[in-house]
Amino acid sequence: MATRSRLRSTRLLVIALVSVSLVIITMDYRQGQSGPLETLGRAAQTAMAPLQRGADTVSRPVGDFLSGLAHLPTLQRQNQDLRSQLIEAQSQLIHDAELQVRVAQLQDLLGLQQTLDPGAVPAVVIGNGVSNFDWTITIDQGSNAGIQVGQPVITGSATSPRLVGLVVSVTPVSSDVQLLIDQRFAVAGRLSGSGETGLVTGQGEQDPRMDLISPDAKVDLSGDQPIEVFTVSYEINGQHGRYPPDILIGQVASVVQNTNTLETSVTVRPAVDFSALQYVLVLQTKSGGAG
Amino acid sequence: MVRRVLSIVAIVVTALLLQSTVFSQLRLLGVRPELLYLVTIVIALLEGPNEGAAVGFASGLSQDFLMNQPKGITALTLTLLGYAVGMLRQFITSPSPLLPTVVVAVGTAAGILFYEVVSLLLGNLDMSVTYGLKVALLTAVYNAVLTPILYPLLRRITERSRPRRVVRF
Numbered sequence: 001m002a003t004r005s006r007l008r009s010t011r012l013l014v015i016a017l018v019s020v021s022l023v024i025i026t027m028d029y030r031q032g033q034s035g036p037l038e039t040l041g042r043a044a045q046t047a048m049a050p051l052q053r054g055a056d057t058v059s060r061p062v063g064d065f066l067s068g069l070a071h072l073p074t075l076q077r078q079n080q081d082l083r084s085q086l087i088e089a090q091s092q093l094i095h096d097a098e099l100q101v102r103v104a105q106l107q108d109l110l111g112l113q114q115t116l117d118p119g120a121v122p123a124v125v126i127g128n129g130v131s132n133f134d135w136t137i138t139i140d141q142g143s144n145a146g147i148q149v150g151q152p153v154i155t156g157s158a159t160s161p162r163l164v165g166l167v168v169s170v171t172p173v174s175s176d177v178q179l180l181i182d183q184r185f186a187v188a189g190r191l192s193g194s195g196e197t198g199l200v201t202g203q204g205e206q207d208p209r210m211d212l213i214s215p216d217a218k219v220d221l222s223g224d225q226p227i228e229v230f231t232v233s234y235e236i237n238g239q240h241g242r243y244p245p246d247i248l249i250g251q252v253a254s255v256v257q258n259t260n261t262l263e264t265s266v267t268v269r270p271a272v273d274f275s276a277l278q279y280v281l282v283l284q285t286k287s288g289g290a291g
Numbered sequence: 292m293v294r295r296v297l298s299i300v301a302i303v304v305t306a307l308l309l310q311s312t313v314f315s316q317l318r319l320l321g322v323r324p325e326l327l328y329l330v331t332i333v334i335a336l337l338e339g340p341n342e343g344a345a346v347g348f349a350s351g352l353s354q355d356f357l358m359n360q361p362k363g364i365t366a367l368t369l370t371l372l373g374y375a376v377g378m379l380r381q382f383i384t385s386p387s388p389l390l391p392t393v394v395v396a397v398g399t400a401a402g403i404l405f406y407e408v409v410s411l412l413l414g415n416l417d418m419s420v421t422y423g424l425k426v427a428l429l430t431a432v433y434n435a436v437l438t439p440i441l442y443p444l445l446r447r448i449t450e451r452s453r454p455r456r457v458v459r460f
Contacts, residue, residue, distance in 0.1 A: 010341045010374070017348040017370045024352075024363030029413060037362055044356040048307075055308040063316030128315030131360060132322055132426045133407075133416055138311070169359050176359050183417050204418060205321045275316060 042171050045138075049174035052127040053140055060278075067275075120154075120281040121145045126174070135182035135204065137165075139280060142173045152243050152283045153177045155272055162248045162271040163187070163231060164280050175282070179274055180249065181208055188241065189249050189268070191219070192228040200229065200249055200268055207253055213264040219255050227252040229268050244283065298452040299334075302445065303350045306330050307357055322429040325399060327354050327365075329434045331373045332398040333445045336391060340377025347373030361415045364406060372402040392438045400431035 028037050068075065121141050129136035141147055147170055154161040165179040178185055185202035189210050198213035210229060213219070219227065229252065233245035248271045256265040306326035314323045327350040335343025347369030355362045376398050383390065407423045410416040 006341075010339075010344070010377075013341060014344045014370065014374045017344055018367060021348065021351075021363045021367035021370060024355075024366065025361075025413070026363075028362040041356045041359060041362065044353075045359060048357045051304070051308055052311060055312045059309075059313040060316075063313055067316055127311040129311070129358065129360075131354075131358070131365075132325075132403075132430065133410070133418070134360060136359070204422065275318075 042169070045169075045176075046142075046171040046173055049126065049138070049140065049142075049171065052138060052174075053124075056126045119284045121147060121284065123147075123175075123280050123282055125277050125280060129176075133204075135179040135185075135202065135274075136168070137177050137179060137274070137277065137280075139175055139177060139282070140173070141282065142175050143170045144172045145282075146284060147175050147282050150242060151285055152247070153280050154247055154283060155277060155280045156248075160248065161246075161281075163243070164272055164274075164277065166242070167282060177280070180270060181205075181274065187243060187249065188232045188234065189229040190232045191217070191252065192230065193225070194218070194227075197232055198264075198266075207267040207269050208250070209256065209265055210252075210268050211263060211265045213266065215261055215264055217264055219252060219264060219266055221252060221255065228271075242285065244285070295452045298448050299346055299349070302330055302448065303327065303346075303353055306350070307354060311358065319433045320429055322426055322433065324433040324437055325403065325430050326434075326437075327351065327369065328372065328399045328402050328430075329395055329437060329441060330445065331369045332376050332395050333391060333438070333442055334449060335373040335376035336380055336394055337446055337449055338377070339380060340374050343373030343377035344370050345373070347371070361410065361413070364409050364413070364415070367409065368402050368406045371405070372398055391442045392435050395438045396431045396435035399434040400427045403427040403430055 024037065027035060031037060123139035123141040123145075125137050126140045127138035129138075139153075147167055149167055149170055151167045153164040153167060155164050156162040163180055165177045165182070165185065167175050168178045169176040179202070180187065180200070181202045181204060183202050183204050185208075187200050188197060189200040190197045191210075191213070194217055196213050196217040196219075198210045200208050200210045202208050221227065229249040231243040231245055231247040231249060232241070233243070234241045250268040250270040253267045253269040256267060258265060306329075310323065310326045314326070317323075331343065331347040331350055334346045348366050351366035351369035352363075354360065354365045376394060379394075383394075404423070404427050407416065407418075407427070
């Protein structure tokens with residue numbers, strides 16, 4: 001008798017919990033970015049951020065050590081490669097400095113202005129998304145530092161920025177950044193050399209794809225120089241695109257063979273190693289731009 | 292009772308923190324474990340369907356809210372998973388020490404497939420069938436590997452916080 005009533009109460013509990021879950025799913029689905037659930041979630045994330053920061057500080061050395069152990073042979077070769085690259089780069093640098101001066105003079109002369117010259121907020125990565133279907137990171141700066149939803153996130157130096165992703169949610173003390181490998185991410189890209197443009201979309205664990213390249217474009221990967229993909233700036237009806245121009249997205253890895261003759265597609269290897277990402281810059285563009 | 296709730300809250304928060312920091316760097320072929328699936332399954336196995344469903348719901352909901360995911364789907368998945376594993380417990384008589392590992396592996400794979408189907412139906416997810424299967428299988432393997440480490444720990448915590456029962460004849 002006792003077991004039967006206990007069974008019944010269990011069943012009731014499960015039915016109640018399942019109904020609540022369904023209600024939450026429906027509410028979240030219908031309200032999108034502005035419902036009370038979103039507000040609640042943001043409050044919860046605000047409370048979680050300091051804990052994440054603490055856990056990250058403690059765990060990062062451990063994780064670094066273990067992943068370093070796994071990559072030991074490649075690290076050694078990489079080290080040699082990097083040394084030779086450094087020497088090359090140093091000689092290049094001297095040459096570049098001259099060019100820079102010349103460009104600056106020419107720009108002044110032409111009265112050119114950067115289409116976007118945003119300030120940037122530095123931030124530390126304090127967490128990654130927890131699910132296997134979500135490619136996001138959490139950073140330790142939020143709306144208190146002026147970050148808004150829709151602002152682009154980069155890494156690297158100011159002279160050679162590399163694209164990380166886009167701010168998708170903000171709390172006062174932390175923000176979530178959708179990485180460019182996320183399946184919902186898309187950005188307009190331009191190939192170096194030919195200057196052909198296309199749409200780069202994230203593919204999750206696989207390399208992002210760049211579609212809608214004109215079929216006449218010759219993408220030749222046999223050359224010495226890797227073909228790189230940069231962001232493009234554009235203006236439609238007075239609205240700027242979301243991303244400043246010439247941020248490196250990645251390198252073309254392969255040309256996708258397809259029977260579709262209306263467009264060429266390539267895969268792009270991102271310029272950023274997302275698993276080792278630690279510091280990023282959030283560009284303070286005005287939000288409201290389109291993809 | 293209060294102590295019990297507190298210890299479960301601590302377990303859930305710790306699991307979430309570990310998953311978003313340590314295990315995002317320790318991946319198995321690009322896939323990370325789902326610690327909250329593991330926690331739900333183990334607690335359901337130890338305590339039964341009632342606790343399984345309740346803990347599943349609570350941990351699923353906190354994962355959804357704390358980690359900015361589509362809300363409610365993980366809660367639904369883990370509620371059903373906790374209940375199912377708890378009910379299943381009555382039919383398992385094997386005393387094998389491998390049992391929790393096997394149950395965690397099967398439960399994780401089933402739970403993730405369920406999650407994928409629900410998010411696919413809601414249009415939250417866009418991925419190939421092979422990727423979905425790969426994630427489900429690899430996560431199941433990963434969780435199974437972690438079970439021998441975490442199972443004794445979880446058992447000790449839940450047993451310590453269990454209210455003492457007086458046995459009367």
